[in-house]
Amino acid sequence: MSSAANNPSNSTAATGLNPGLLRSLFPVLHQQVKGQPLAYLDNAATTQTPLPVQQAMLDFEQHHRANIHRGVHLLSQRATDAFDAARATLKAFVGASSQQELVFTTGTTEALNMVAQGLWLGGSGHAWLRPGDEIIVSGLEHHANLIPWQHAARMTGAKLRILLPDAQGQVHLADLQALISDKTRVFAITAAANATGERPPYEAMLTLAKQAGALTVLDAAQAVGHTMPALADLDCDFCAFSGHKMYGPMGTGALVGQRAALERLYPLRLGGDMVEWVEYDSAGYAAVPTRLEGGTPNVTGAVGLAAAADFIEHIGRAHIDAHIAQLRAQAVAGLQALEGLTLYAPHASHAALVSFVVDDVHPHDIGTLLDERGIAVRTGHHCAEPLHNHLGKGPTTRASFALYNTEDEVRRLIDGVAHALQVMR
Numbered sequence: 001m002s003s004a005a006n007n008p009s010n011s012t013a014a015t016g017l018n019p020g021l022l023r024s025l026f027p028v029l030h031q032q033v034k035g036q037p038l039a040y041l042d043n044a045a046t047t048q049t050p051l052p053v054q055q056a057m058l059d060f061e062q063h064h065r066a067n068i069h070r071g072v073h074l075l076s077q078r079a080t081d082a083f084d085a086a087r088a089t090l091k092a093f094v095g096a097s098s099q100q101e102l103v104f105t106t107g108t109t110e111a112l113n114m115v116a117q118g119l120w121l122g123g124s125g126h127a128w129l130r131p132g133d134e135i136i137v138s139g140l141e142h143h144a145n146l147i148p149w150q151h152a153a154r155m156t157g158a159k160l161r162i163l164l165p166d167a168q169g170q171v172h173l174a175d176l177q178a179l180i181s182d183k184t185r186v187f188a189i190t191a192a193a194n195a196t197g198e199r200p201p202y203e204a205m206l207t208l209a210k211q212a213g214a215l216t217v218l219d220a221a222q223a224v225g226h227t228m229p230a231l232a233d234l235d236c237d238f239c240a241f242s243g244h245k246m247y248g249p250m251g252t253g254a255l256v257g258q259r260a261a262l263e264r265l266y267p268l269r270l271g272g273d274m275v276e277w278v279e280y281d282s283a284g285y286a287a288v289p290t291r292l293e294g295g296t297p298n299v300t301g302a303v304g305l306a307a308a309a310d311f312i313e314h315i316g317r318a319h320i321d322a323h324i325a326q327l328r329a330q331a332v333a334g335l336q337a338l339e340g341l342t343l344y345a346p347h348a349s350h351a352a353l354v355s356f357v358v359d360d361v362h363p364h365d366i367g368t369l370l371d372e373r374g375i376a377v378r379t380g381h382h383c384a385e386p387l388h389n390h391l392g393k394g395p396t397t398r399a400s401f402a403l404y405n406t407e408d409e410v411r412r413l414i415d416g417v418a419h420a421l422q423v424m425r
């Protein structure tokens, strides 16, 4: 990859990032949809992968593919080295401390299930959650950071409490202070709400929960690719993210946790590769992270995920964040000027998306009309149905931005929404 991709002398934006040049690294973007150039604005659902990520996976497949840990032959050793190197790259990428360890998963959903189920699966002797304990989950969450906690509460007799947002969709530290008690055993929150773009004050909230003795869980799916402090600087016991939302492959992701916290988790997947010894009636599990990675992992995916982390580092998170913030500000200004349109979290900092509702127009109609113009957005509840019900405005249209999006695409979005409103009203 050319370092000119973020060379300010080539940049079209004040952010030091040149999306025109970067786009050449994303072949999928160079196509027509319904006779128009594709404007891909569905990045909160899935980002596209650049050539260096595709190449890293192809290289592994063509030259090094073998199962890891089990072979003495050269290819197996190379594959094991590649897997270990990917883990080291990703730990550095998220700024893990020396006490933190990274477990490869299929994504955020699996990582959060690993935590929520792992805290009770071991049986009453091991369980972190007992009847009468409390789990606090923010009301901004994707279903992936809610349903596993509903299940954990049901299975253990713990009580699920929701840190509800206000009418503007914001959650407040004072409300968490009022909810937290010596019964709180878990606190889970997102670093950025996928449905609204809201960025909660999660740093202070994690610290508060930690001080109360709870295990703290951060869903970083919508933050890890462009903005997030180093994990070592957060009071975070567990952090989950997905590869496909950070220019990496689908079906990849990670759970990063304090080693002591990971050791509390009973493994979701029992079987090969997660054991030290096995007899017919019992087994001794390996140390973390291996004990949580039963079965053959997606080694090609891990290699691709590490390449995505390298790609982001090469461009620079600050550049990506500034570029996205500029596009979002443009979208917010343009959309807010349209009559009858209400935007969620217009002032959210570091948000990578705009989510809005329009009086008397269903988002699916807006999404369909935008698709006619080659503009890909997402419509619906974005897997955050309770939040939408709480805010009382129904499903939304969501446009979300990545490092390769351009001001021209945002202009097309605004024109397209204006056109949809004319047609539908």
Ligand code: PLP
Pocket (backbone or CB within 6 Å): 044, 045, 106, 107, 108, 109, 110, 142, 144, 145, 190, 192, 193, 194, 219, 221, 222, 242
């Ligand atoms: N959490 C958040 C905030 C998300 O936006 C998403 C996906 O949209 C998830 C969790 C689930 O991620 P995955 O489907 O990659 O497991």
